[in-house]
Amino acid sequence: MSTSPIGPVATFGALEYTDVAELRGPLLVVRGVSGVGWDESARIELGSGEVRNGLVLEVDRDLAVVQMLEGTEGIRPGDTRVRFAGESLHIPVGPGWLGRVCNGRGEPVDAGPPIFGVRRAAVSGFPLNPMHREPPAEPVITGVSAIDALTTVVRGQKLPVFSIAGLPHLELATQVAAQATAGDAPFSVVFAGMGLTHLDTAAVRDALEARSAAEELVLLLNTADDPVVERILTPRLALTVAEYLAFDLGRHVLVVMADMTSYAEALREVSAARGEIPGRRAYPGYLFSDLASLYERCGRIRGVPGSVTVLPVLTMPAGDITHPVPDLTGYITEGQIVLSATMQDAGIYPPVEPLNSLSRLMRKGAGPGRTREDHLDVAAQVLASLARARQARELAELVGEDALSATDGAYLAFEQAVKQRLLNQRRDEARTLDDTLDRAWQALRVLPRQELTMLPNAVLDARYADPSAGR
Template sequence: MNSTSDWGRVEYTSVRELRGPLAVIDQVSGVGWDEFVQFTLGSGEQRHGLVLEVDRGTAVVQVLQDTAGMDPARIRTLFTGSPLRIPVGPSWLGRVCNGRGEPLDGGPPVFGAGTSAVGGNPINPVRRVPPADPVLTGVSAVDALTTLVRGQKLPVFSAAGLPHLELAAQIAAQSTAGGEPFCVVFAAMGVTHADANFVRDALEERSAAGELVLFLNTADDPVIERILTPRIALTVAEELAFTGGRHVLVVMTDMTSYAEALREVSAARGEIPARRAYPGYLYSDLASLYERCGRIEGLPGSVTVLPLLTMPAGDITHPVPDLTGYITEGQIVLSREVHAKGVYPPVDALSSLSRLMRKGAGPGRTRDDHLDVAAQLLAALARARQIRELADLVGHSALSPTDRRYLDFDEAFYHGLVDQRRDELRTLEQTLERSWQVLLTLPRSQLAMLPGDLLDAHGAAEGG
């Protein structure tokens, strides 16, 4: 028998084959793309899936818990008639869950007053409000030079061996929205169990305060779950922001693991590969995640997205960072050279950029001198890099006194401003005062981008 009726819904027994994480079901009707599916195994075990494709009565379903142990002859398949929906609301706060939203903290399942589809709803461009006002991370390299703005999507580009997970956890633990209601949704994808335990420990205090939702997808979890994790995280965040009135920071790491999961599923489906064997729709798929951030006219709160990704072999032209850079509004780049100096976080300031920084920093938002100080720091750092390259060619002794001051500035910049402890929370005032101390290693004549009254107020001295 092909099917039976279940309260008006049809239950099918015609599973043709199981292929990796996919189940192929024949002789179906009335089934739609992205529909949620329930499988009942011969043992009574329940598994779930999502419809990837329907063609002439055949449905291809991705099984969220993988197909291991499933016997095609003893499976009953129920198509629910709607996309995957999850409960939403403040009951998620303080919870630790796996990538499917099932509790890992020993608590009961998460319930909510309503449910939302994990695919989300497009935001009407006319109702989008431009990002404004800062999210302060307590990390000097970010707050001073690449200020994160509420409603922005700002990725962190890293490489294997660099402390990007530590930075992600520190930002998630320390970030604030200037005293307004704030929370963090942290989605970890493809991490080791050791890294998952590190994240739980690092964010324990914020979780206990009811300001964190933590989703942990480990490397040995089903690959399909990895594709679902960021969507569930963003669905939870949207409700907390636009209904609950909170400013929500969504930290997603590692997006390269997500893209590799997408590639694996694409290969299982037999799709024609594009660049580096990733599916041709990688750009639109990443955009469907990143573009769920923002602010909406007439609704409270905001969703800010901070995706982290490792660049294979440190290659910034790799498809994942390359496409991410097209979609997002800047990037924070971590550097092996800075890491080798013993500096944490190893941010390459000249390769990093926040395109919306002027919308969230400066008069009325952070401090009146913030943008001028940031511009002068970057200009001086660029000059210092040129002089360091010149010194490698002609020798240190051939440099002028002013050139040597720039080398002193370079050291002061990394060790006096960027470098900080992994548990150190710096206020914006502390960060900007450190910025001034670093700038004042240069003579006043080299600080041409700063107004004279600011130089007088901070005691900038003349000198060669």
């Protein structure tokens, strides 16, 4: 069995290299190496006896560039020794991760014992054969009405949350991690926090304490003052643990990663230290493939009961959705949940903008036999009516509300009903799907029946007039 996620999990070679040629930010350049490969683990021993860890980023003839996981502070080239493992970074995986709180390198920070594993797994992961993939299906119920009703998360899906600085995206991510379920199926959450403040770290730990105590949660927390390279490792550790829980133990696993913009900025900083040619907005040219190597590790495997669902959270600098991080994320993922300052200013939590949000796989995980028979029809009608309400609001700004027709006035009232009855909820409130859809019906009843053209007559007969019918 292995004893430590980052440490003596591999047999390092007996050959030591002492010719450290250069220290460059988080990078260490070793000269005179042979037989060293890309992405190989490295063990660095300082003159003081302290041992640190690293990964080989680049090899050029007899030069190896090592990315330091614990930073380069205190390293003196003349008394530093480096050993290479001959393999990529591995960690022990097993059920012992459940209920544990670790830093971004996977080291326990909860005063508990070292984490043991039943086997070792490569942190970089292995690509799934597309022929062995099963399409995402069945819902993940988050307990958040704005998500469950209108942008349902499907098991095996990758669905990002787009936000801007100052909005409660971390609170939403924590709430989803605390209360999400997969019905009666075995369910676990892996939460990877990146670039968090110490205040945010404490808030996340407090909010997720109950789920952690129930051994349904793995918590990996990288703070803003931790080495930048650790931030690049954190989501890979989270996904490696999630893959074991899903594909070996048969659990449905939700991986929440916040904030992926912090991750991308760390990648940019390391790329600049390596002297790479920058791409758009100084991000490395391989940002797309790097993000894809993370997001595409979700999914389902044929014949295996478990699944990995990824919910990345990212902030859009200055609210720019064309910024490279949200732009490239949108190409890879299957929709988006968009938070807006307008909804926040209206006092709505979570401030989800429903008309800008989309779950492209919602029809695979909602509807008859999966959630409720009227779910997809209700979602379509709510979104269509909100679009009509937006037109009525724009008209009211031109001519005034008093000049609107009775129908347009009803749409404005419907918009307010959706915000207050459906979208707005407490930060600690976990709603059942039935409660969420009943709240949607409360808003729809504000509109005349003849306006609900996307709902079948049988559904309207059962639910429009009598709130308790059809249960």
